[in-house]
Amino acid sequence: MQSNQYSVKVFETTIRDEAEFKEFFNANHTLFRDHLILIQGDMSDEIKRYLKIKKLQYLQNVNLPKGRSRKALEKEFQILETELAVTKQIAEAELKKLSNKVQNNLTVLDGMIRSGRELNIDGDLLLLNRVNSGATINTTGNLIITQVVEGAIRCHGNFMMLTASPKANIVFNGVEVDNSQLKDRLNRVELKNNEIIITPVLKKDINWAL
Amino acid sequence: MGIVIAVISGKGGVGKTTATANLGLGIALNGKKCVVVDFDIGQRNLDMILGLENRVVFDMVQVMDGDANIKQALIKSKVSPNLYFLAASQTKDKSVLKSELVEKLISDLKKDFDFVLLDSPAGIESGFEHTIEFADAAIIVVNPEVSSIRDADRAIGILDSKSAKVKNGEEVLKWLVINRIVADMVESGEMLRSNDILEILDIKLIGKIPEDKGVIDASNQGKPVVLDKKSIAGQAYARIAGRLCGQKIDMKNVEISDAGLFKKIAGMFR
Numbered sequence: 001m002q003s004n005q006y007s008v009k010v011f012e013t014t015i016r017d018e019a020e021f022k023e024f025f026n027a028n029h030t031l032f033r034d035h036l037i038l039i040q041g042d043m044s045d046e047i048k049r050y051l052k053i054k055k056l057q058y059l060q061n062v063n064l065p066k067g068r069s070r071k072a073l074e075k076e077f078q079i080l081e082t083e084l085a086v087t088k089q090i091a092e093a094e095l096k097k098l099s100n101k102v103q104n105n106l107t108v109l110d111g112m113i114r115s116g117r118e119l120n121i122d123g124d125l126l127l128l129n130r131v132n133s134g135a136t137i138n139t140t141g142n143l144i145i146t147q148v149v150e151g152a153i154r155c156h157g158n159f160m161m162l163t164a165s166p167k168a169n170i171v172f173n174g175v176e177v178d179n180s181q182l183k184d185r186l187n188r189v190e191l192k193n194n195e196i197i198i199t200p201v202l203k204k205d206i207n208w209a210l
Numbered sequence: 211m212g213i214v215i216a217v218i219s220g221k222g223g224v225g226k227t228t229a230t231a232n233l234g235l236g237i238a239l240n241g242k243k244c245v246v247v248d249f250d251i252g253q254r255n256l257d258m259i260l261g262l263e264n265r266v267v268f269d270m271v272q273v274m275d276g277d278a279n280i281k282q283a284l285i286k287s288k289v290s291p292n293l294y295f296l297a298a299s300q301t302k303d304k305s306v307l308k309s310e311l312v313e314k315l316i317s318d319l320k321k322d323f324d325f326v327l328l329d330s331p332a333g334i335e336s337g338f339e340h341t342i343e344f345a346d347a348a349i350i351v352v353n354p355e356v357s358s359i360r361d362a363d364r365a366i367g368i369l370d371s372k373s374a375k376v377k378n379g380e381e382v383l384k385w386l387v388i389n390r391i392v393a394d395m396v397e398s399g400e401m402l403r404s405n406d407i408l409e410i411l412d413i414k415l416i417g418k419i420p421e422d423k424g425v426i427d428a429s430n431q432g433k434p435v436v437l438d439k440k441s442i443a444g445q446a447y448a449r450i451a452g453r454l455c456g457q458k459i460d461m462k463n464v465e466i467s468d469a470g471l472f473k474k475i476a477g478m479f480r
Contacts, residue, residue, distance in 0.1 A: 112412050114363045114364065114366055114367035114370075115360045115361075115363035115364040115367065116363075116364040116367050116368075117367055130409075130410070130412070132360070132363050132410060133356070133359075133360050133363070133410075134360050134363065134364060150410075
């Protein structure tokens with residue numbers, strides 16, 4: 001079976017006043033050359049003849065499958081667009097999280113951070129020395145400090161690992177962390193579902209079994 | 211060519227000037243030529259502690275301005291022929307110091323003396339920066355208390371970034387002197403232990419000086435305590451001076467009090 005498929009524009013109307021109808025088509029008939037005129041209700045022979053003269057195709061009292069209006073189409077398109085944007089955002093956030101978690105522009109330092117120094121690190125920081133009282137460290141990424149921290153820490157990453165003295169001031173993603181939970185040899189601080197979770201990685205005292 | 215040592219602390223009142231006077235005299239008593247220079251322009255004290263108050267005619271600022279010859283301004287100590295003193299100006303303030311002039315003065319002194327000790331002003335202002343700028347080494351004086359340690363930490367940080375030697379890629383030697391240790395308080399845990407201080411500051415220890423009431427009287431009289439052979443602080447200063455002159459002197463643990471030892475022995479029989 002051979003077939004063709006095409007869309008046609010349909011102009012649907014009902015004739016109430018023949019004169020008005022004619023007047024409208026006199027003015028606009030060229031516009032409707034490619035349209036299918038659909039007349040719902042009665043139509044006189046006079047009108048049929050008139051449409052023939054104007055070379056307009058017509059049908060009477062037929063139920064054509066309704067297409068969607070331009071407005072509905074636009075609305076649907078908009079919804080699709082926002083959905084796409086949202087998924088894109090989620091994907092980006094997930095990707096950022098993942099890349100943050102693994103490694104993000106890592107800086108490695110092995111110098112004592114003395115009082116009065118302010119380090120601003122873009123990305124992750126691995127510090128192999130002490131942070132003395134009166135020093136400040138800001139990181140946009142994750143943070144690992146292997147020696148004791150007595151200064152101020154502002155970490156905006158996904159996790160940090162450190163050990164803090166009671167003098168230290170530790171702020172993780174805008175939340176001040178209780179120092180008493182950071183006194184073990186090394187503590188892991190991370191953000192999970194908007195909750196700060198602190199787990200000791202290395203306990204201060206190792207009690208060996210005799 | 212001598213060595214230039216800045217005596218710094220960050221915090222005031224920890225005993226910089228006393229340490230400068232005593233170490234200067236201690237070095238002189240070891241037979242080395244030593245000059246102590248008061249860099250605390252506007253607030254000079256070193257002349258009083260050395261007992262040379264009435265001898266000051268020309269000061270360091272006049273030498274730098276060319277108003278006086280360096281030979282005229284150097285004051286010879288009454289106690290040791292090896293010790294000379296260069297006074298700070300009492301009428302000017304820190305702003306009169308200029309890097310080029312300080313450098314020239316120090317290099318002139320270096321030619322004639324084995325040791326040039328610079329007594330730094332407290333704080334970390336321009337006067338402090340000029341003191342450390344051309345120093346080969348620094349003696350950092352701290353008291354066993356947190357505020358002194360933090361200020362010293364900051365001063366070391368500036369020393370490590372602003373000294374001319376560091377800018378040339380060399381290292382400034384840093385020695386720690388812990389002053390005014392009270393053995394009883396260290397034992398009872400009220401005072402920081404020297405190991406804790408060393409861990410925080412991470413520099414080499416050159417000596418510990420116990421608290422000694424005689425120091426104040428010695429300063430008031432203008433006779434540095436290092437001259438008093440019976441004084442425990444004087445002995446400690448003498449040991450540090452000896453170490454600076456290259457002698458091998460064992461570190462004496464001044465953090466154990468005699469009373470503590472008695473108590474421990476008494477405790478054994480309880």
